[in-house]
Amino acid sequence: MNLEKVIFGFFVLLAATLNFGFFIGDISNSELHSEYELYAAVVVSLITTVLKFGDRTQIGAVHLATSLVADLQLGTAAIVWVYADYVSSSGLDAHAMASIVSLSGGALLANLVSVVLLVIETVSFHRR
Amino acid sequence: MHPLDRPRTEQEMWHDRHPGRRYGGRRPGGRTRTPGEPMEPLPPDHDAAATNAVITGATRWAAISRFRQAGDLPGPEGGPLSSRGVDTGSAPIFLVMRRMRTPLIVLIIIFGITTVGLALAPGETDEGEPHRMGLFNAFYVMSYTASTIGFGEIPFPFTAEQRLWMTASIYLTVVGWAYAIGTLLSLLQDRGFRTALDMRRFTGRVARLRDPFLLIAGYGHTGQRLGRAWDQLGRSFVAVDVQPTQIESLDVDQYFADPPGLTADASNPFNLKLAGLKNPNCQAVLALTDNDDVNLAITMSAALLRPDLPVIARTISAPVEDRMLAWGTPTVINPFDRFGDHLRMALRAPASFRLYSWLEAGPGSEQPPPMSPPAEGLWIVCGYGRFGQEIVGDLLAEGLDVVVIEPDPPSDEFLAAELDRPVEELPRVIHGEGSEPEVMDEARIEHAVGFVAGTDDDTTNLSLIAAARRRNPDLYVAARQNLPTNQSLFTAMHLDMLLVPADIVAREAYARLSTPLLWRFLEEMPQRGEQEALDLIQRIKHRCGQYMKDVWNVELDAWQAPALAGYLDPDAVSSRTRQRRGIPDGRRIPLTIGDLFRDPDDREERLPVVPLMLLRDGEATIAPPDATELRLDDELLVAGTRVAQRELQTTLLSEGTAQYVVTGTRMPESWIWRQLAGRRLPQ
Numbered sequence: 001m002n003l004e005k006v007i008f009g010f011f012v013l014l015a016a017t018l019n020f021g022f023f024i025g026d027i028s029n030s031e032l033h034s035e036y037e038l039y040a041a042v043v044v045s046l047i048t049t050v051l052k053f054g055d056r057t058q059i060g061a062v063h064l065a066t067s068l069v070a071d072l073q074l075g076t077a078a079i080v081w082v083y084a085d086y087v088s089s090s091g092l093d094a095h096a097m098a099s100i101v102s103l104s105g106g107a108l109l110a111n112l113v114s115v116v117l118l119v120i121e122t123v124s125f126h127r128r
Numbered sequence: 129m130h131p132l133d134r135p136r137t138e139q140e141m142w143h144d145r146h147p148g149r150r151y152g153g154r155r156p157g158g159r160t161r162t163p164g165e166p167m168e169p170l171p172p173d174h175d176a177a178a179t180n181a182v183i184t185g186a187t188r189w190a191a192i193s194r195f196r197q198a199g200d201l202p203g204p205e206g207g208p209l210s211s212r213g214v215d216t217g218s219a220p221i222f223l224v225m226r227r228m229r230t231p232l233i234v235l236i237i238i239f240g241i242t243t244v245g246l247a248l249a250p251g252e253t254d255e256g257e258p259h260r261m262g263l264f265n266a267f268y269v270m271s272y273t274a275s276t277i278g279f280g281e282i283p284f285p286f287t288a289e290q291r292l293w294m295t296a297s298i299y300l301t302v303v304g305w306a307y308a309i310g311t312l313l314s315l316l317q318d319r320g321f322r323t324a325l326d327m328r329r330f331t332g333r334v335a336r337l338r339d340p341f342l343l344i345a346g347y348g349h350t351g352q353r354l355g356r357a358w359d360q361l362g363r364s365f366v367a368v369d370v371q372p373t374q375i376e377s378l379d380v381d382q383y384f385a386d387p388p389g390l391t392a393d394a395s396n397p398f399n400l401k402l403a404g405l406k407n408p409n410c411q412a413v414l415a416l417t418d419n420d421d422v423n424l425a426i427t428m429s430a431a432l433l434r435p436d437l438p439v440i441a442r443t444i445s446a447p448v449e450d451r452m453l454a455w456g457t458p459t460v461i462n463p464f465d466r467f468g469d470h471l472r473m474a475l476r477a478p479a480s481f482r483l484y485s486w487l488e489a490g491p492g493s494e495q496p497p498p499m500s501p502p503a504e505g506l507w508i509v510c511g512y513g514r515f516g517q518e519i520v521g522d523l524l525a526e527g528l529d530v531v532v533i534e535p536d537p538p539s540d541e542f543l544a545a546e547l548d549r550p551v552e553e554l555p556r557v558i559h560g561e562g563s564e565p566e567v568m569d570e571a572r573i574e575h576a577v578g579f580v581a582g583t584d585d586d587t588t589n590l591s592l593i594a595a596a597r598r599r600n601p602d603l604y605v606a607a608r609q610n611l612p613t614n615q616s617l618f619t620a621m622h623l624d625m626l627l628v629p630a631d632i633v634a635r636e637a638y639a640r641l642s643t644p645l646l647w648r649f650l651e652e653m654p655q656r657g658e659q660e661a662l663d664l665i666q667r668i669k670h671r672c673g674q675y676m677k678d679v680w681n682v683e684l685d686a687w688q689a690p691a692l693a694g695y696l697d698p699d700a701v702s703s704r705t706r707q708r709r710g711i712p713d714g715r716r717i718p719l720t721i722g723d724l725f726r727d728p729d730d731r732e733e734r735l736p737v738v739p740l741m742l743l744r745d746g747e748a749t750i751a752p753p754d755a756t757e758l759r760l761d762d763e764l765l766v767a768g769t770r771v772a773q774r775e776l777q778t779t780l781l782s783e784g785t786a787q788y789v790v791t792g793t794r795m796p797e798s799w800i801w802r803q804l805a806g807r808r809l810p811q
Contacts, residue, residue: 036244039263043240050233054226082264 011048012118015070016111018044023108027101028094035081038104042074045107048114059121066114073107219324227315231308238304242297243270249290259284269294274301326391327402333388334404339364342641343403343410345394345426346417347374349612349630350442350637352381354414357490357638359383368394368403369417395425397433405433412641415441416633420448431455440640442633444514461636463629464515468522471606473654474625475503475526479661480654486665486676487650487740487767488635490642493676495669499624501604504528505577509555510562510592512537515582515608515627520555521547528578530555531571533562563588563595573599581607582627586614593621645681645765648748649741656750664740664751668767671736678773679740682724682764682780691779691786695719697760719790721764722754728778728785731792735775737768 018041025032049067052060077100084096247266253259261269265283272280273294286294315321342358344351347369358365367389369375375389392399394417404410413434415426423441430439432455439458443449449460474481478500485496507523509516512534523530524547537543537557544551560567562581573579579596581589589607596603606625609618618626640647653661668676686693695717721742727733742752743763749756752764768776778785788794 035263036247039244040240043236046236047233050229050236053229053232054222085262086264 008051009118009122011044011051012111012114015041015044015048015067016108016115019070019074019104019108019111023101023104025101028098030092030094030097033097033101038074038078038081038100041104041107042071042078045070045074045111059117063114063117066110066117069110070107070114073103073110077101077103077107220321220328223321223324224312224315227321228308228311231304231311235304235308238300239267239270239274242274242293242300243267245293246270246290246297249287249293251284251287251290253284261290270297270301273298274305330388330390331402334366334402334407337364337366337388337404337407337409340409340411341365341404341407343400343405343413344368345400345403345413345415346422346442347371347377347389348416348418350416350633351414352377353630353634354416354637355387356381356383357634357642359385359387360491361642366390366403368392368399370394393422395422395429397429400426400429401433405430405437410434410437412438412440414637415439416637417442420445424448424452427452427458428455431458438641440637444629459640461633463627463632464518466632466636467515467608467627468518471501471519471625472522472526474501475528477654477658477661479658479665480656483653483661483665484650486668487646487679488639489676490635490638491676491678495665495674495676501606501624502577506531506572506575507578507580508533508562508571508573508576508596509580509582510534510589511581511583511608512543512557513582513584515584516580517543517546519580519582524549524553524555531576532557533560533567533571535559535561562592568595568599573603576600576603578604578606581605583608584610586610586617590617590621593623643679643681643765645741645743645763646679648743649750649765652741652748653750660751664738667751668738671734671738672768677736677767677769679765679767680773682766682776684758684760684762684764684780686760689780691781691783692719692724692790693760695786695790696758696762717790719758720754721752721756721758723790724758724779725754725776726779726789728775728789731789735768735772737766737772737776739764739766741765 018037022033022037022041045067049064049071052064052067055061055063080096080100080103081092084090084092084100088096090096243263243266245266246269247261247263249261251259251261261283269282274297281290340363342354342363342365344355344365344367347355347367348371351367351369352374355365355367362384364385365387367375367378367387369389369391370393372391375391378387378389390399390403392402394400394403394415397405400413405413413426413430415423415430417423417426420443423443427439427441430437435456439456441452441458441460443452443460443462444464446462446465449462452458452460470481470485473484478498481500482496482498486493503526506529508531509520509523510533512520512532516532516534520530520532532555534557537559538546540551540554543554547554558567558570560570562568573596579593579600581592581596583589583592586609589609593605593607597605604624605621606627607618607621607623608627608629609615610629612628612630615628639650653664683689684692684696689696696719721739722734725735725737725739727735739752740750741764742749742756743765744759744761766776779789780786784794
């Protein structure tokens with residue numbers, strides 16, 4: 001067992017689960033989506049990205065790419081939230097909430113790819 | 129690349145039928161190979177000699193190039209482990225990413241905790257109502273707190289709980305930033321990181337080289353002399369040397385261009401490739417390090433990776449020379465051997481040698497004084513090492529009496545084998561130090577005509593010369609200078625002939641590479657006799673002065689000399705062009721060398737240019753006379769000033785100038801004037 005692999009797997013999975021937890025629920029109902037959960041998803045996603053830095057293998061490069069996509073989507077979702085909450089005159093309405101949740105849905109897809117890659121890596125590790 | 133014509137084995141045909149599968153996976157067991165039996169049964173019509181001929185014969189390079197295509201050799205250090213080679217370009221980025229991983233994670237965690245804490249900490253509005261800041265405001269406050277841009281309490285003054293959390297946050301974030309920035313700064317100082325950056329810059333610059341360039345491996349004294357001369361010609365080169373100081377001299381010294389240099393071991397093929405060995409603009413590879421083994425390795429890599437490139441290698445050992453010559457056709461320069469050749473040429477043909485050394489020394493060199501070594505009498509050679517043996521062999525071959533002074537000479541049998549002579553014909557060897565008077569007496573220094581100070585120590589050589597001159601002031605003195613830094617000492621001695629190994633190699637490499645025809649001229653000229661050499665020296669001195677000017681090629685083909693093509697061969701240009709130039713059909717206006725070198729401003733004057741050699745259909749004529757008629761595709765080797773080179777260029781390119789120079793009539797240059805002139809002048 002490798003502690004580095006444990007930490008890596010932990011964060012990759014945590015990013016996906018937090019993202020999923022935020023995403024699930026009626027897309028336009030703001031009461032079903034917690035801002036703290038989104039915040040946690042962004043932070044964990046950033047940590048995952050940095051953990052993937054410096055791996056020069058092909059699978060490492062795809063890992064990093066998926067993480068960057070997740071960061072981009074989650075970051076955009078957070079910015080849309082802040083804009084709707086503090087700047088926009090209409091406030092955090094159903095339209096804003098739908099776009100936030102759908103952005104996090106995109107990030108969820110990227111995170112799922114990341115998890116799939118992790119599984120592939122683990123399986124192929126045993127082959128060698 | 130064509131596949132070799134040999135019968136396909138059963139295994140290969142199986143792979144064609146089942147791509148991607150393992151051969152023999154389900155092979156029925158049974159027969160095992162007995163020791164010594166061939167791995168695969170040979171075909172019944174197997175011909176071992178023919179198979180070897182495929183590999184060693186004319187298709188050898190095809191076979192080798194298959195390996196070149198398949199991948200590149202991994203290096204012992206710094207080389208890639210993958211067969212595709214490493215992408216050095218993105219190395220610094222990945223290095224930063226890897227090193228910054230922990231500090232960035234620490235920073236993110238600190239930010240995450242402090243922001244969420246501040247967002248949750250109970251606050252109150254101006255009116256005293258409870259209020260929570262929210263994640264966005266908390267993140268904003270944390271951002272400016274962490275980077276210590278400023279301090280303020282928004283959107284309402286903080287409560288005690290919030291201030292408590294802020295106090296902890298300030299210290300936490302400062303630690304995080306300090307850690308991250310400190311790691312980044314130490315990374316910038318890191319030697320590995322700087323090497324990666326330098327390497328990236330170097331490979332980028334080599335890849336961007338669009339002009340032909342030389343790859344100089346080994347940038348010591350020889351390499352630097354050649355590099356500077358090459359730079360003076362306005363051409364580019366790339367230097368590789370294992371010593372950082374030699375490569376740093378590229379930044380310190382004055383060069384017109386900014387030549388790229390790499391501090392790396394040139395015997396590693398990977399480093400040679402970084403330095404542009406595979407670049408199509410690479411013109412030649414020069415192996416000029418001090419180490420014979422490294423030079424051999426460079427010769428080998430160049431022959432394997434770029435068999436089409438000319439290679440010039442330096443060595444002082446005959447066995448290494450033989451091993452180098454096994455790799456294709458490199459030019460191997462052994463300075464001791466070359467010095468012996470020069471000495472023989474100077475003994476036999478002093479005027480030819482003067483011209484030879486004048487031209488070989490390159491532009492700006494002064495005409496060597498007329499002087500010849502005494503061709504009969506006793507020569508004394510001090511030092512019987514590799515250099516001494518070469519010199520003694522050459523002096524004996526010229527039929528001179530030789531006495532050798534050496535404290536610790538090799539055995540007679542060894543020398544007989546080295547000099548390729550019977551033991552009885554070996555020169556007399558006096559055991560002792562040459563500077564001692566008794567030894568000088570024994571060698572009969574008063575009766576000697578020539579003296580060679582050839583030990584591997586400069587101080588010894590200088591004291592030997594001083595001692596010999598005191599006894600016999602009329603001696604012809606030749607000496608070996610080992611360290612280039614002692615140049616001024618040897619110059620002050622006013623020697624008749626001086627060997628500086630670094631110079632000999634640099635000069636010959638320069639003569640071979642700078643002008644394609646120059647080396648051919650230097651090879652052919654000594655056979656033409658003394659009088660011709662003397663005449664040429666006089667003509668060069670008369671036209672160009674005491675100092676050698678530029679030497680360059682003039683190629684009289686339709687591409688390089690479009691304005692003259694019509695005169696050289698009327699069929700080379702269209703009849704319309706001929707008419708425009710006023711050349712009647714069927715009649716040829718002869719163009720001689722004398723016409724070509726007329727001054728475009730006043731054709732009665734002559735450009736300061738001396739034709740050294742005319743090359744026609746592979747046949748060379750040394751010092752062609754002015755009345756020689758030129759033809760299309762002739763090549764001329766000429767010496768002259770740089771101004772004359774430009775004037776000659778106008779004659780070659782501009783139709784009007786060419787017509788004036790050849791026929792004496794001025795042709796209008798512009799279309800309107802040509803129309804007017806055409807109407808006025810009958811065709």
